[in-house]
Amino acid sequence: MPPKIFINICRHTTNNEDNQLSNLQTNFAGINSPNPFWLASAPPTDKEYNVTRALKDGWGGVVWKTLGLDPHIVNVNGPRYGAVWGRDRSLLGLNNIELITDRPLEKNLQEIKSVKRNFPDRALVVSLMVPCEEDAWKKILPMVEDTNADGVELNFGCPHGMSERGMGSAVGQVPEYISMVTRWVKDNTRMPVIVKLTPNITDVRYPARAALNGGADAVSLINTISSITSVNLDTFSPEPSIDGKGTHGGYCGPAVKPIALNMVAEIARDQETAGLPISGIGGITNWRDAAEFILLGSGSVQVCTAAMTFGFKIIAELTSGLELWMEQKGFDRIEDFQGRAVGNVTDWQYLNLNYITKARINQDLCIKCGRCYAVCEDTSHQAIAINEGRTFEVIDEECVACNLCVNVCPVDNCITMEQLQEGDYDKRTGQPVIDTYSNWTQHPNNVLACTEEQE
Ligand SMILES: Cc1cc2nc3c(=O)[nH]c(=O)nc-3n(C[C@H](O)[C@H](O)[C@H](O)COP(=O)(O)O)c2cc1C
Numbered sequence: 001m002p003p004k005i006f007i008n009i010c011r012h013t014t015n016n017e018d019n020q021l022s023n024l025q026t027n028f029a030g031i032n033s034p035n036p037f038w039l040a041s042a043p044p045t046d047k048e049y050n051v052t053r054a055l056k057d058g059w060g061g062v063v064w065k066t067l068g069l070d071p072h073i074v075n076v077n078g079p080r081y082g083a084v085w086g087r088d089r090s091l092l093g094l095n096n097i098e099l100i101t102d103r104p105l106e107k108n109l110q111e112i113k114s115v116k117r118n119f120p121d122r123a124l125v126v127s128l129m130v131p132c133e134e135d136a137w138k139k140i141l142p143m144v145e146d147t148n149a150d151g152v153e154l155n156f157g158c159p160h161g162m163s164e165r166g167m168g169s170a171v172g173q174v175p176e177y178i179s180m181v182t183r184w185v186k187d188n189t190r191m192p193v194i195v196k197l198t199p200n201i202t203d204v205r206y207p208a209r210a211a212l213n214g215g216a217d218a219v220s221l222i223n224t225i226s227s228i229t230s231v232n233l234d235t236f237s238p239e240p241s242i243d244g245k246g247t248h249g250g251y252c253g254p255a256v257k258p259i260a261l262n263m264v265a266e267i268a269r270d271q272e273t274a275g276l277p278i279s280g281i282g283g284i285t286n287w288r289d290a291a292e293f294i295l296l297g298s299g300s301v302q303v304c305t306a307a308m309t310f311g312f313k314i315i316a317e318l319t320s321g322l323e324l325w326m327e328q329k330g331f332d333r334i335e336d337f338q339g340r341a342v343g344n345v346t347d348w349q350y351l352n353l354n355y356i357t358k359a360r361i362n363q364d365l366c367i368k369c370g371r372c373y374a375v376c377e378d379t380s381h382q383a384i385a386i387n388e389g390r391t392f393e394v395i396d397e398e399c400v401a402c403n404l405c406v407n408v409c410p411v412d413n414c415i416t417m418e419q420l421q422e423g424d425y426d427k428r429t430g431q432p433v434i435d436t437y438s439n440w441t442q443h444p445n446n447v448l449a450c451t452e453e454q455e
Pocket residue numbers: 040041042043065066094096098099100101127155157158196222223224251252253254256281282283284302303304305306
């Protein structure tokens with residue numbers, strides 16, 4: 001329905017006062033915003049000038065660039081960013097070695113107050129990072145309350161620069177510290193408290209549980225992933241290089257989305273944290289990404305790299321795309337689909353082993369590049385034959401349905417996976433397809449069951 005998309009985009013871009021549609025309205029941990037799209041704490045949100053322009057363009061809210069207690073932070077004066085690009089030079093991953101705000105605290109607070117006064121309907125959350133001392137939190141929290149901000153986000157996530165000073169991910173990697181500091185904050189403010197988690201841990205459920213135990217109203221994740229994006233082959237310096245030396249930075253952008261989605265799902269389906277509001281962050285670039293985070297339980301989403309890549313105007317596509325999809329699916333409100341995918345995330349042993357598929361190649365779409373053949377022959381199950389005239393055909397007797405051919409094929413929908421139906425024969429196993437559910441523990445060849453029996 002192209003005309004409808006056009007109409008929606010116009011509504012979002014031409015009328016800034018009334019550019020949000022009611023069904024995107026969000027209440028996240030008591031914080032209202034006209035849509036679920038917030039700018040994440042980062043350079044896009046580090047001053048009134050940026051934030052005002054973003055909110056005018058239609059962003060539902062912002063998390064202000066992390067504030068600390070003065071004395072001021074001093075950033076590097078060489079390049080702050082490293083990157084990983086796709087072949088078309090699209091930005092897949094961004095790495096940064098930037099610290100928290102290097103602007104004076106007083107100036108930031110004045111600007112936050114002004115923005116909240118000018119945009120009372122938008123979510124304005126202030127990200128904070130101060131030393132691990134209760135007095136430090138007692139000092140900064142009243143200053144933030146004075147701005148009338150809607151909430152605070154505790155930055156327990158940044159993996160570089162501040163963690164060496166005992167803050168950021170140095171706190172987020174120790175569940176006891178997370179609980180302790182969250183409790184201090186809860187005891188000293190009336191504002192909702194969002195704890196921003198680091199992905200630089202082994203099991204995200206533990207820090208999330210710690211946040212909840214400390215009284216957090218919500219968690220947000222992910223912050224950036226510790227990373228070195230590249231090494232210069234002439235100077236042998238990691239990039240970004242500061243006078244011949246580099247350091248690990250924080251990785252974000254489209255490349256981290258799968259990691260973030262899994263972590264969000266882990267928290268959403270953990271019985272101990274189920275129901276804890278989650279603000280999903282990590283690689284969100286278009287409305288589809290946002291819908292996926294919401295389906296896995298997020299109540300709001302935050303965006304950084306996409307705004308730093310394309311500018312603030314992407315909000316028009318984010319909101320209109322999400323709204324159109326919701327209309328098509330019959331969802332009136334965000335809550336109607338929030339978390340709908342959580343029950344479909346399961347552990348491996350519960351997957352249905354009687355669900356059998358085979359690869360199918362659409363000869364009309366095939367461009368005869370042979371990539372499916374090469375990878376299947378060399379690295380998989382020798383299940384694709386090359387015939388005369390360079391046509392490619394799946395050998396059902398060998399196909400284990402691994403899906404690699406689908407993933408390497410450069411043509412959309414040229415290779416698809418077709419489900420065998422009850423009564424069909426799986427030529428690979430010689431067995432008829434049974435239309436029942438079978439999991440690992442029920443399976444006759446189950447190694448675990450054998451081991452248990454032997455014991
Ligand atoms: C240059 C840069 C600076 C950032 N600074 C902060 C910060 O001050 N506080 C914070 O909590 N997160 C900071 N982040 C992390 C982002 O808020 C976000 O968690 C991360 O970039 C993942 O989202 P994305 O994939 O949409 O970029 C920063 C990210 C970038 C790229």
